[in-house]
Amino acid sequence: MEPLRWGVLGATGHIAGRVLPAIHRTVGNAVVAVAGREGRRERAERVARAFGARVHDGYDALLGDPDVDAVYLALPNTLHVPWTLRALDAGKHVLVEKPMTLSEEDCVRVERAAADLVVMEAYMYRFHPQQKRAAELLASGEIGELRLVRSAFAYPTAVEGNIRFDPALGGGATWDVGCYAFDVPLWAFDAEPRAVRATFHSREVDLSAVATLDFGDGRWAVLDYSLEYGPRAAYEFQGTRGSISVRNAWTRPDEEGVITVVTLDGVREEAVPASDAYEHQAAAFAEAVREKVTPLVSLAHSARTARVGEALVRSAATGAEVDLRRRL
Template sequence: MDGNRVRWGIISTAKIGREKVIPGIRASQTGIAAAIASRDLDRAKQVASDLGIEKAYGSYEELFADPDIDAIYNPLPNHMHVPVTAQAVEAGKHVLCEKPMALSADEAATLLDLPKDRLVAEGFMVRAHPQWIRARDIVRSGELGELHAIQGFFSFFNADPGNIRNRADMGGGALMDIGCYTMLAGRYFFEAEPERVVSLIDRDPDFGTDRITSAMMDFGAGRQLTFTVSTQLTPFQRLQLVGSKKRLEILIPFNAPQGEAVELRLDDGSKLGDGALAPETIAPCDQYAELADLFGRAILGEKVLTYGVEDAIQNMKIIDAIFASAERGEWVDVG
């Protein structure tokens, strides 16, 4: 440790690391972006220079061997999440891994065999954003009445055959890339686990990945989450939490702009066409900085990490069930 700061090592020069996570770590209260590793050393040196990172390595193994590095951020393609995370933990590092943690629940479960003195978590930055925290507080307060329905939509358009999101062999597709956010919303706001799921998937005929996935998740006691995600529709995202008294709308629930204010909207339905909307502004923040601090404080022993490997396994069990439902054409219980 560098005093009370966690020294981070970043694997690869992936766009999300360069543009989102590294700036977030640098803006955090607990973290230092201390090193970056790429299989292309020149590329690592260039990114390190551009972003003010002290060390650059030409292999992941060199980064893991650095005794000054406390934590690793792993944004590699989905099929590399588990093996590289395991390698880092076995080298004594804590690991924050991009979502989804694995390609299946069984693969994610192999992480349970790793040393227990190192922290491992999925990088769901939305759970650290004040707008999600505030929205859950509103749900808990009872202002919505009984929360029974959550609806989510998340889409973008990307038809590049070389993009990892369109590579079935790398764990691409809409459900793995962005559906994991919409289904997580049910777990987060209902504070419960789904009992069963049913889904419909349309696959790209060339890529083999799911380009449109819709699902319904039954949380019991009359609670339902429905969502649609797509990699080949116009960019859009929205989350609706609908209770017996009011509706809460999160305008930019997933890609909240870094350093900008966002808005929640409450509506009691007394006027049609959103005429009764009551907006609430959430102060500007960087959800990646918030995530780095959430994980960093757990490493420093200041907070308990709420979401670990077991949580990631549960996420994968739900994703597995959604895929299975589309294949079988029926409801599937979540194991």
């Protein structure tokens, strides 16, 4: 089997430092080229040496490399759409860090440009065996009908020099940690909420938020997320006959997962062996490319997530509930 040959845009960033080794370790994948920001040639060369890859001077040069099949895009949020579109135009498959876009409109642009190429938003936790087991338990009906999802993701983050706090680069808690928190109820209910309401604590960007999502028929999600408190990374499914709780939804590669199931019959815990979600994500992406199938995190899912994110931002700005049945 020929490996899927990867080029990396933004190779010197923090998140790339976690994803590149995972791609490199995964059977059927190879990191062959990297490109970093202007002025970071030396750092890019150090990264490249670790994987036996070559360094390109600039992102366009990497996209022009005929030996690159797929691009992993780890740039600031506002650069995701333009460089995704340029990568697609160059005939490359794209794995793009979340948020892929900051609007539904941009999701449509990406979908139109993708044609027969694979584009996937990098929600790595969706590929972890812990996540798959939680989904199996939910689908089994053991806790009855799903009525409430509680989801949280938060960690305190240094502000100085951090692009997460730059409004010009799409910074803020909603598009950094919040999109994980509201992604959970979207796949759990497999639906878009009818309405959302959010309250932000903000300075130049939103730092923390609490939000409710109304899925209709007595089904709700309650979220909190933050860049100023934590750590907190958990979700819970409350059904009519019990609950499923995931203690740490975004486990480290060396951390065992723990799922707690509570019903009228009692309480039990299931342990999920430690593994690297980024490795599972890389393997799944390569399989989607080879098999020419829609990936687990589809562009339709990404459009739905973007709509909800936009609605939460609007609700916090206006202080009112936003009805998603009326297009934004």
